[in-house]
Amino acid sequence: MDQLASTQLLLSALVLASIYALVALGLNLIYGTMRLLNVAHGELMMLGGYTSFWAFELLGVGTLWSMFGAIALTAALGALCYVTVFRYVVRNRELAARLESNSLLIFFGFSIIIQNGLSIAFSADQRSYTYLNGIFALGDARVELNRLAVLGVGAAATAACVLFFRFSRLGLATRALIQQRDAASLVGINADRIQLLVFCVGFGMAGLAGSLVSMTETVTPFGGFPYTISAFIVIILGGLGNLTGGILGAVLLATIEIYGVALTSSAYRSILVYGVFIAILFLRPQGLLGRKMR
């Protein structure tokens, strides 16, 4: 029981929550605004991870700088993806009628292309580098500095995004689009511009998450899928399209993973995660902060 009160577990839970929140944020934005299921989200993370890996290996540039490159690269890919594919899909009445299922297939295709593209370009070897790996002591807890960087940057980026979408003009327009798509268009909100922005931010956040994770885990072309699954759990727990709900979902998932295991056994981790997931779906099918469908 003493273990439960330890700062070590608290820090681990916060680090994990910040990563989950960041990964889920991009997925949530794209689903919330356009009802697109981006199953290539994990692969975008790996793209961000490779950007930081190569920046470090070839140029000696640390992750705290190269993460901006990762954001720029994945955001540009988001813009390209929207302009070349989804703008057409959304405008085409026939395709738009089956938007969710179509997006699932299109993004699945993207995920395969990114995986194999990365594999051909860089091989499937596990890539890693050592950056900010000094130990920082906080009371009785010891944590690698790169994990603290993940926590700090992840939390700051998530908070910045949430504040942007809550208080800025563009953010308000995006939320209007999420809540009442048709009405938003009627009051003059440029849906096309908002959707482009959302693709850039959503993809960019995935790139940022991958860049941060590359400091603490190995990067491979096929390492993104588990994060896609975690991100889907988080956004469904929190309420699809609800950014604050996503943060709550991330904290809940991380808490279950860290404290649930400490309280019971690591053997029960998946049972606990999916047990709580199913329970919440039963009790609140719309997610913790989601709105009931009418």
Added chain:
Amino acid sequence: MNLKSIALRAATASAAMLLAATAFAVEPVKVGVGIAQTGMFAPAAIPALNAYKMWADDLNASGGLDVAGTKRPVKLIVYDDQSDFTKDAAIYEKLITDDKVDLLLSPYATPAHFAIVGVLERYKFPMMGSTAASVQLKAVKPGNIWFPTSALPDVMGPELVKLMKAQNIKTVAISTLQSPFAQEVEKYLKMALKDSGIKLLSSVEYAPDIRDMTSIVSKMKSEQPDATFSLSFPGDSVLFMKAAREQGLSAPFQFVLVGPSAAFFSKIFGKNLDGIVTMGHWSPYQTKWPKAMPFFEEYSKRYNETPDYLDVALAYMSCEITQAAVAKVGLDHDKLRKEISSATFDTIDGPVKFDGVSNASTPTMFLQNQEGKPQIIWPASDATSTFQKKGPWAN
């Protein structure tokens, strides 16, 4: 130029052309392999494929594969099983029936080996296995597949206990990935611990999708065991060791199952890898095996990273054994089968002789990283160094 000289030149040119045509006509030996080039096992499988490619390229550079006295070029035919073991049987069947390969090299990992045993039996096609290690291998009837590994869980368990007793270990804590190989090691380690005088303090299992091992290491640390076992695969081995370093896990004997012998591990952990014990039965520093260091140096130079001490070594050994058998008896399957079953082969891992499907000459060994080099520390007969207690983690 007189008529005689013209005739002589014409004859010489004809002979040269004939020779060239003959050389050109030498059919390459087609060697087939299905292996994970994409998917979750690709990072671990590609180094094994690298060993295959290096072997084939070296042979071609030296004039080709000696097929019972005739040198023939080698042509590798490689298919990607996409880390989906259910595809391997179809791939190997295609290699045999459609590509009509002369030889086969093995896929990556135990389940893939098991998946193709039926195909090999159906076509009576002999093939050297490589990266497969499971007690179930012993259930495979001798026939067309052989396994060069000596890292089998039912032997590893008792040998680990002997190694720990020699270091005066009294207490143990185990964490195990829920995967067939790790769980087999766990099972046989626990069996060997019974009545050994070494107390098992705790044993936990975890699912493969774990993202943080702080809680597991924290529990282990609170029990203060003399020995910790992380029966893990590379991804979770990284998580375990990072958590162990953060929390300063101080057990003098720390075992990590799969990962520490891979090149990327030393890149992540550097000096902190020193003192970690892992499975493996090959080291370039074993001077008894003269081929070991040249292989290590060539692979390191060619791929700009050191070979994995387990998988890559096993993959290359399977090539060496196949090559030696073909040199002796050619490509006839019956003769190859008899040769592999009965001969002793000189490999980078020393002499290998099979008893049934298993390697009967290489003992089960354990490696420990010492000053950046993986040294064999068990058994004493093959050791390149002695066990050293895990020192404090560097900050």
